[in-house]
Amino acid sequence: MVAITSVKESRERVVSSDIPEIDLQWKRDKARKLMVRACEEFGIFKVINHGVPKEIIENIEKEGKNFFSLPTSDKQKAGPPNPLGYGSKQIGYNGDMGDLEYLLFHTNPTSIYQRLRTTTKDAFKFSCVVNDYVDKVRKLACDLLEMLGEGLGLEDTKTFSKLVMDAESDSLVRLNYYPCCEGNSKEKLGIIKKKDDKGPRIGFGDHSDPQIITLLRSNEVEGLQIQSPWDSSVWIPVKSDASAFFINVGDALQAMTNGRLTSVRHRAIVNTQKTRMSTIFFASPSLQTLISPLPEMVTHEKPHKYRPYTWAEYKRIMYSLKLATNRLELFLSD
C-alpha cells in the first residue's frame, strides 16, 4: 500500500509511494477484496495483466503522438474545446489553465471522426485506433465495476457496469499531452529541499473526476500525483508504469456508495526531461441517469449522505465551477 519514504518541508509536501496493485490473474475473490479496500482507503489502484492488447495501446500512443506533432493550425481545426475537441492550456470555461494540449472526445464512434476529419489526412485511421482502444478499455472498466459490485456485496453486481454499457452512456476519452518543460527542477519536483518553493509546474490542476471510474494509462514518464487521504498538503507521486492502468474512483461512484468509496483528488505535473502523454477513459452513466446512494449502502448509522441528482445536472453544475471545486459537497443531504 502507500508507503511514506521521504517528506519535503515546504508549503506542499511530496512523498514517495506505491499505489495498491491488483493483478487480474489473481483469484477473483482476492482481487475484488483488495480493489474495494484500495477504493475505500485511497480511491485509486493499479491493474496489471489487464488484458488490453499491447497493439491497441501502441497504436493509440503512435497516432496520438503524430496528432500532437501536427502544425498548430491543423490541430486547431479540432478546437476550440466546447468542451469536446482539441484544447491547449485552457481547461473548462472558468479560467483554469494547465501546461498541456489535449483531445477530448465523446466515445460515440462517429463523434471521434467528426472532430478529427479536417485536421489530418490520417484522421480516419486515428479515429479507428481511438475507437478500438475505447472498446477494449470500456470492457475493462465494466469488468472492474462488476468486481467492485461483487466486492461490495451488491445484490445486482452489474449495477455500476450496466450504466457504462448503456448505449447512451456519456463516457469520454481524453488524450493529454504534456510537453517537457525546463521549469520543473529537482527542487520543484520535491527531490531537493529549497526555501520559498512555489511548487512544481502544473500540467493539469488538482481535482477529482466527476464520473463513475477513470482508467488512465500513460507512457513511462512520471507526472500523476494523488492527494494524501490523511493530509491535503501532501502530494504522492504515482510511479509510472506504461504496462498498467491506473483506476480511480469518481464522484458518481462515491455518491452511489454513500461515501464508502472515495473519489481521489489528483493532478498532473510537467516533467523537465520528457514529454508525457496519457490516455484516459472516463466511464459515465447516461445524462438522464439518477445518481443516488444505493439502498444497500444506506443504514441507520450511515444515512443518505448525498441527495439524488441526474448526471446532466451534475455536468451542468461542474461546468459552472472551477476545476478544483469539491463539487460533491454541493450535493450533501440536508
Ligand code: GA4
Ligand atoms: C475533470 C475530469 C475530465 O478530464 C473532464 C474535465 C472537464 C473538462 O476538461 O472539460 C472539466 C473537469 C473535468 C471538471 C470541472 C470542469 C469540467 C474542466 C472543468 C473545469 C473531461 C471532466 O469530465 O471533468
